[in-house]
Amino acid sequence: MAALLSIRGLVKYYGALLVTDHVDLDIESGELHAIIGPNGAGKTTLINQIMGEVASDEGSITLEGRAIDGLSQAQRVRAGIGRSYQITSVIQKFTVLENAVLAVQGCAGHGYRFWTPATKTRSLVERATAILELLGLQDERDTLAMALPYGVQRQLEIAMALAAQPKVLLLDEPMAGMGRGDTGSDMMLRLLERLKAHYGILLIEHDMDAVFALADRISVLCYGRVICCGDADTIRHSPEVREAYLGDEDVPV
């Protein structure tokens, strides 16, 4: 059976620097596939390539068996790939509802509508509200995003990725900037657990506890190459990973 999202032989050079080195990767439906690796391993570049934000030099990406290499970023989003950014990129000067409506409308036909206020367009607001409720953000709907605590902004970021009704979610360090054991990171952990059932998820995360707790499969990326792929136990006990990624330190359990 073909995977939900399938990546074969993906290559990216920045000048002479090989940042993505023939990466093969599969994400099954309902699977959380985590990518870990040291800083500069090319994790975010990989997501950018899948998204079409960065053009790949070689290789192919298929979504549900259909090649998406020729699609623009906006088209890939509509085809069913949603992403969140490592650096929070909600529109700070918009309210929570406006952010959600912006995300919902992206996949709801064209936006050349000039008369009715977007936040009063019922079809958009209903779906936006449903997503905000799913994430428990409904009480903040009229708050400007810039006024939200950081953790809540991260959740809004995820909400915007969900609004496009994706099949695959690419989450770039959703817990970045949250301390371990923060209420924010706890909430995010529970959220990811819930999302896992409904989407194929590619997760980049530095919080190892979260990765080992959530991931069905883990790929270790090092200098643009997948050096190891397997479940948590395989990764924990892989000497290659230990050497390349974790150095001499003990693997956190």
Place this chain on the structure above:
Amino acid sequence: MAQGIVNGVAERGLAGPRRARYVVLTVVVFALLLLVPVVSGMTARPYLLVLASRILVFALAAVGLNLALGFGNMVSFGHAMYIGLGAYCVAIASHYGYDNGVVHLALTVGITAIVATIVGYIVLRTRGIAFIMITLALAQMLYYLALGLKQYGGDEGLTVHQLSNFGALTGNAFALYLSLLATLGVVLLLLARLIPSRFGLILRAASIDERRVRAVGTAPTGYRLLAYVFSAVICGLAGYFLANLTSYASPDYLNWMVSGDLIIMVLLGGMGTLVGPVVGAAAFLLMEIGLQAVTSHWLAPMGVIIVLIVLFLRNGIWSLADLRGRRRR
């Protein structure tokens, strides 16, 4: 840039009393503008009406520029070219004996829209400084074209012998003023619908973070292009009125300094606010006249005043209405 957008969003998102304050102020501004022809007529000072008409022409143009600049973050340094285009549409049509006002209007809207679509298609491939420079360069190209067209007056400009013909109203200063005021009012009402609409939401979001808009599945270029064209057409209309006001189309209307003045009017009044540019245009032109009466070196004090206003009222004069918001920041 972001400051203006904050203000624009704040203005829209305002609840109850603060929003009402802006509505009341807008009504006051328009009531004052409606008083001008009355005062001018009663005191037999026709130049008052001409001055006010000139203010309205530039207010209209500044409102147009603000759609691109304030709401779309497209810093166009070439919008004077659309004023010039509008003016030349009237003058050249008249030159060939076509004086029907409706034809003039249709020509103005059609030609500015076509030119803006082509120019927009080119300039929207760039961002930031490159965008500023390329809009300036294209506008200057049109300026030198106007200078070079000897059959249309070249550097001397083209006198409009037959003003846009609207029957008995043709050439009536009051009719011109009132139609200008009505046009400005209608444009502002349309923008008040446009800015919060789906189109406006995408435009404003793209002006802050284009990548984010792409990541929700929307390709922003078309929205920005259309906003640019709308903005140009509004400036074209201002040029149409300017030609009728002065009975003249001059290459000077297209000069880059006019583009610069327009940007200053928008900044002065309040970038990314609806009515701010109207106030900004009035303040700019009145200041110009006032200082010219006092000194022949009027540019120096005017520069200082503008710098001070922009420095201390970063959201422009219009934001004075929102003192509470200013204190908070």
